[in-house]
Amino acid sequence: MIRVLGKQWNGVAKQLNDSCYRAFPLSVHHYSSTSSSKKAYTGSEILNYMGGLDNDKKELVHKLVNFRMKQGKKTRVRAIFHETLHRLARTDRDGVQVISDALDNVKPICEIAKVRKSGNVLDVPGVVAKDRQQTLAVRWILDAAFKRRTNHSSKLEECLFSEIMDAYRKRGAARKKREVLHGIASANRSYAHFRWW
Structure with a gap:
């Protein structure tokens, strides 16, 4: 046994291991290769540590935050998005x-x-x-959430959560906008040969 400052090495290693579990809950518990159970993310865990997300989802989170940033106030938008993620985490998904x-x-x-x-x-x-599809979808969902917020009576986090859940269930203002656009495109499909871009 190796002694470190009067303690056994095994005890020191156990203390270090326990402190790592507390400091990095996502990196050690959830993303270890031995862990087989899936756990729903909370909003703060996603914003603080996005190591378990693939590049597409990281880009999506950054795009959602950056699209609504006004006058460089990114922390304010992050707080709104953080609260929306907490509401989504309560749905067990x-x-x-x-x-x-x-x-x-x-x-x-x-x-x-x-x-x-x-x-x-x-x-x-x-x-x-593909990039434009995602940009339009993000823009439509955020605009629909802002329109849903009437006279500042409800919080923006609640409106954004409601609009995301409506879009998830294939309804809501953003989904209706898509259907209207597809209807116009279908009605004017005879002019498709004039497309030069």
Whole structure:
């Protein structure tokens, strides 16, 4: 046995191990390869340590925070997003996965561009790129959450949570906007050959 300052080495190693568990709960408990049980994330754990998320989900979290930032007040938006994630974690689901599925339900496949052709302005449908799909979905969900907040009577976290859950269940204002856009594109599909971009 090796003695370290009058204590046995095994006791020191156990104390260090216990302190690591308390300091880094996600990195040691949840993301260890021996752990087989899945645990729902809480909002603070995701914002403080996103090591277990893949790059797409990290980018999604950053995009949601950055889209609503006004005048460089990122900490304020992070607090709103943090509270929204806590509300999503109470539903016994993975909060980031719920947001990702909600965005997949809102992403548009095609969009309309105005093209001037022989004196007429035509609505020409075109296919949307993947990055643009996600950007439009994030924008529509955040705008719908702000419109839902009437006269500042309800908190923005509650409105954002409600809009995300509506989009997750394939309903709500953002989903309706997608369906209207697809309807316009379908009605004007005869003008698709004017697409030059």
